[in-house]
Amino acid sequence: MRPTSRPSPSARRLGTGALALAGALAVAGCAASSSMGGVDLPSVAPSTDGPAPLRIDAPSPDPREGLGAGLFDAEEAAWNVRVVSRTPPEEPFVGQTNSDLAFKDHYVFQGNYDGVQIWDITDPTTPRSVVTYVCPASQSDVSVYGDLLFVSGEGLSGRLDCGAEGVDQQISDERLRGIRIFDISDIDSPEYVANVQTCRGSHTHTVLKDPNDDENVYIYVSGSAPVRPSEELPGCVGALPSDDPNSALFRIEVIRVPLANPEAAEIVSSPRIFDDLVAPPEHGPAPADLEAVERAREEGAFVLEIGGDPTVLPDRYVEPLLQQFVERRGGTGAPTAQDSAALRSYLPQLAEQMGGGPTADMGPTQCHDITVYPDVGLAGGACEGYGLLLDISDPVNPRRLDAVSDSNFSYWHSATFDNAGTKVLFSDEWGGGGGPKCRESDPMEWGADAIFTIEDGDRMEFQSYFKIPAAQTPQENCVAHNGSLIPIPGRDIMVQSWYQGGLSIFDWTDPANPVEIAFHDRGPVNAEQMESGGAWSAYWYDGYIYSSEIARGLDVIELLPSEALSENEIEAARSVQLDLLNSQGQPRFEWPHTFALARAYVDQLERSRTASQAWVDGVRSTLDEAEAMSGGARRDLVQTLAMQVEVQADAAGDPAKMRLLADALAGLAAM
């Protein structure tokens, strides 16, 4: 959650001072080239107009296709990544599903349908088992905060006593469906200290640390299974809210956990974040769709505004409607301009009818998963047929800001924000994760990611889909699943798991044009028939990608440089060290000011051709020169360079990137 390395207050002051000075100089520095204090940079102006889009030659044919099967000896394909270690499950968990991951210090917590595996990752080439804690419950979604470990239980066979025998009775006081809480202050001996039972169990959960509350953490519980009987857990009502206001449907649960007294954890609210949810029938149209509508409008088409989105009335409706207006005025024959005008004035009424109706008001009854980003006060709720944007500034009372749906999306599964909190990516777990949804015949828009920009802080606008381009076999369960951002400065890059589709790393800096830049995949577990396997979660943590392999254990993977990602960018990503990560509680990355960070931005200016090659070369040699120096000489040179970059910023094709570079240099000079 907290980057260990932040710029010190003095660094910030000095940095700002340097920039203010640079600003003053900028008045004089109208020329694109610049010289001061021994640094003589050529003109930064690029020779081409506009930034070059990210391009990378993907291997062809795609090596992910046709891989040999096997449990521990399947063939593998890797592009721009290297597998550092493959660790099979500990014996008690062999043959049982590995699920989500959480991280604290040098430990990985790996959920398993039969409990929790704790790995020591001090040496990522050889993760060492600390504890294999047997306590069955699906899906064992895990989170960690401080000395507490939280584990989700949803299945009918989870027991309070962690027994493996299941629960034979439909109504039983031995069943656990909800959140288990462990004290891990002694990591070698987790202590099971509390439970919170919930009406629908906990399929997943999200730990929210309110920046304004250091005594508690909050847990948002998402449960998608049917409501348990009230005879088992009093107060649980499965009826619709219209029939019983206490319905456990159409709400999430918020648990408050006092950090000093986790035994007192309890449900403090059940926000009905879905109330009155009348979303547009589709997600907002893409810009290309809007253009098409405008063209149609100019050509005389009937355009309705449904849920704020313009929609062309399909021809098959137009003809019968016009005919009815003809009949209504007692006419016969072909419709005239009069009927056409009548239909046009009827359109708003028609739109209203299309947006309403009793079933249209019935939104989702639960979320599958919620990703909170406390630093920006937002959460992304992936909730059945909808993606929600929530305001979580009051953690007990999350408030819905916007909702989108999408006819291509089957089941909204999870959300990931960009680091700035201005974009959000939702995944569609079409088929529930057990189905082979990446076959050649499966559409690229189904079981994919949908990328949205967040407009004005409270509205989502659709941009594009992303799905792995490699066809998988019918023996491989494959669909979009869990991922996290990789802290590449100045870009939005994430790693995502696709079950037996492997893991994929892609750039979504341009939300309309996501580009895959690396991947790892194995052949199926079994060549003859579907056996569940693949990457459940793939997250970046402190320099490596950790992938929870359902059947094969824990994979640790490192990024390799490529034309789409430089060694400097990778090194800058590695410099971001967290001491805690729950991917559903998104941290804001901040980069320590290093030479790698500065060089990463220079590499990006070069790759996008937003700075001239001569300028890039000049900055690089100045950076090399500075790095070879020490003390005051280094500081002065870097500070001068910072000022020059700032002066030249507006002459470059990407002034914002230039200012990031100037800021990084100013910070570096101050260290």
Add this chain to the structure above:
Amino acid sequence: MHLLRTLLILGLVTSAACAGTGPSPSGAPAEPVETTSPADGQEPDLGRLEALYQARADSARAQYHPADVDFMTGMIAHHAQAILMSLWAPDRAGSDAIRTLAARITNAQKDEIALMQRWLRQRDQPAPEVSPEGRVSGHGAHMHMTGMLTDEQLARLEASTGVTFDSLYLASMIPHHEGAVTMVHDLFATDGAAQGDLVFKLASDIQVDQSSEIARMGRMLDAMRAGSPR
């Protein structure tokens, strides 16, 4: 059945006993045990782990309840009818939205049928056969599950085209899906049922997928009904 379950439970308990088993908060203190992982630097014996994987897979297959078998068998027949109805859409539907919806339903339910058939066969249970057109033969051919259309209703849908097909398709598929959700609720209300992860997951997925789809179809149907002025 109970004897079988008891034996399996003993088997599982044995396998769990080699690692730490946590008690409930009110129970005895936890004593997680260091696992039997090889010493640092020593490669784990993957052959042995793979054998263990197969043995566990075999034993997991023997864990089921008669209600699970009935659920899987009935749901195959139920899904098959959804495919039968959906495969009429390419030729008969009046809109691309319905064709897309039908394609998605066909895709999803074909995959689930394959999964359920495999589940039954691996447990030496007779599995209904489903033709590519969605016709059921063999065991379960004459099952009529809740929400399924009668032959007469099917004939009406098959004979319709255009907007009529679209609205009939939605008006039939909504209760059809609701029937599947009811089947899941009935399964979960049965003592000892859906204890296995596969059955629990499949049933939960059917419940959430079809509930989401019911809401979506409801919106489509509303929009369609609004399409003609009164």
